[in-house]
Amino acid sequence: MAEISSDVIRGYNDIIILYLLLDGPSYGYEISKRIRLLAEEKYVIKETTLYSAFTRMEKNGYIESFTDEVMSGGKKRTYYRITDAGKEYYKAKCEEWQLTKEVIDKFISIVQGENT
């Protein structure tokens, strides 16, 4: 089955992560598992990609981190929560996505195949 290349998903990892944080704070390992689940294995985020997205988005003020004193499972966790700026950013990115879909669809000429 076709998979999604990184150049194609590029720029959407932020949306994907922020979407899951809209539900409430979470941490890397959990986010990663939820992405895999929601995307039905069609997309699996790489660990390094995920954690570097956290760093970048925290620097940009879209998310905030805090550490959990209780340890359930392995190592100590770093939780992230979405900020108001992050919600704004998410919304803007969603709108950009709608526009992107419109534009790229103009350059698609293939008849959409049924599931064979």
Add this chain to the structure above:
Amino acid sequence: MAEISSDVIRGYNDIIILYLLLDGPSYGYEISKRIRLLAEEKYVIKETTLYSAFTRMEKNGYIESFTDEVMSGGKKRTYYRITDAGKEYYKAKCEEWQLTKEVIDKFISIVQGENT
């Protein structure tokens, strides 16, 4: 109005260019103008992006170049035509696009606003 960022379009410039070459051979400047037109100014490809995409895709065997001896307008042109491999690649990328839309849409929670 919102514009499409480069990280978001990344990986689709190839599709966009190949789509226009499906009509017949063309060259940089013309392709660039046709993209702008078809995208209704919502996306304008940068010159450097376009020409580096040509180089990359020719190296990959998706397009072939030939020069026009006749000069209409300014400098001599380099024309590109899509190859069979290019058509295959275009088709595969279109299918990936359908999948990408499906996946990313799962992470979009915004109600699609009407044009206000």
Add this chain to the structure above:
DNA sequence: TATATTTACTACGACAAACGTAGTACGACA
């Protein structure tokens, strides 16, 4: 009690598409 596995990261460097800036070169037109 020792080791493996799962959880949960962190560090570091590499890659490649897209970009910014600048320059070249030709024709037409005023």
Add this chain to the structure above:
DNA sequence: TGTCGTACTACGTTTGTCGTAGTAAATATA
């Protein structure tokens, strides 16, 4: 003679993603 439009080319930078590897704690297994 100089500007405008056409049609590229060169070169270095940026940035998100990726590959590989390592760390560290808790729990399961032997």
